[in-house]
Amino acid sequence: MADVRPVSSVGAGQDLVVDDLVKVFPGDVYAVNHVSLTVHQGTFTTLLGPSGCGKTTTLNCIAGLEQPDGGRISVGSAVLTDVARRIVLPPERRNLGMVFQSYALWPHMTVYDNLAFGLKLHKVPGPEIRKRISEVLELVGLANLAQRYPFQLSGGQQQRVALARAVVAQPRVLLLDEPLSNLDAKVREQARTATCSSTRRRKRSTSAPRPCSWPASSARPRSCLPS
Numbered sequence: 001m002a003d004v005r006p007v008s009s010v011g012a013g014q015d016l017v018v019d020d021l022v023k024v025f026p027g028d029v030y031a032v033n034h035v036s037l038t039v040h041q042g043t044f045t046t047l048l049g050p051s052g053c054g055k056t057t058t059l060n061c062i063a064g065l066e067q068p069d070g071g072r073i074s075v076g077s078a079v080l081t082d083v084a085r086r087i088v089l090p091p092e093r094r095n096l097g098m099v100f101q102s103y104a105l106w107p108h109m110t111v112y113d114n115l116a117f118g119l120k121l122h123k124v125p126g127p128e129i130r131k132r133i134s135e136v137l138e139l140v141g142l143a144n145l146a147q148r149y150p151f152q153l154s155g156g157q158q159q160r161v162a163l164a165r166a167v168v169a170q171p172r173v174l175l176l177d178e179p180l181s182n183l184d185a186k187v188r189e190q191a192r193t194a195t196c197s198s199t200r201r202r203k204r205s206t207s208a209p210r211p212c213s214w215p216a217s218s219a220r221p222r223s224c225l226p227s
């Protein structure tokens, strides 16, 4: 990605702050070229740019799946990455949720178990797990498909399960890599509304890239445009 307009260099509350991020792939490919942006707590921000400009790489650096070559990433007072100080927190210690361009569902688990898996790992009590899953499946319109396996679902339904799985974990930051691209217009609108209302209710920060050609979102996200 070329430059994203800097918004702020100082974090407040649980704001996600990316400061001067650089990621260079072999062959001198500057996938992320000195990018700075702030996603304020409780808001939804879209990274907007053409294919190959570095949106996924930026999200992967925030999630800890790629190691950047320069810059800092923090959420509130927690430093996730600081290249100069050699701080790189592993993905599992970042308390972030991510929905990938491919959905990465567990194929051998039902919809319900896909959602419950992470909650059980984090020792969330059973009644709380059942309550959260039933609420979030209702939100994404899949309440009647909880016992299906991923192979028994359409692509759009699988995409909504991936979104539900990220939302149900209640992470402090939700990273969405074009998570609604397989949905028709009506369902996409429902999923977008569900994600935004969950973001506001839980005062979470959400960041999602989309290509420039996508229709404008009724969720009115703040967009960061490559300059």
Ligand SMILES: Nc1ncnc2c1ncn2[C@@H]1O[C@H](COP(=O)(O)OP(=O)(O)OP(=O)(O)O)[C@@H](O)[C@H]1O
Pocket (backbone or CB within 6 Å): 001, 025, 026, 029, 030, 031, 049, 050, 051, 052, 053, 054, 055, 056, 057, 058, 211
């Ligand atoms: N592992 C890699 N090795 C070398 N180059 C890579 C690697 N991963 C990505 N790139 C390059 O980095 C640049 C940014 O890729 P990235 O996947 O972040 O783009 P994107 O903005 O998400 O694109 P799209 O909208 O197509 O998903 C591209 O030029 C891509 O070819």
Ligand SMILES: [Mg+2]
Pocket (backbone or CB within 6 Å): 055, 056, 057, 101, 177
């Ligand atoms: Mg991408």
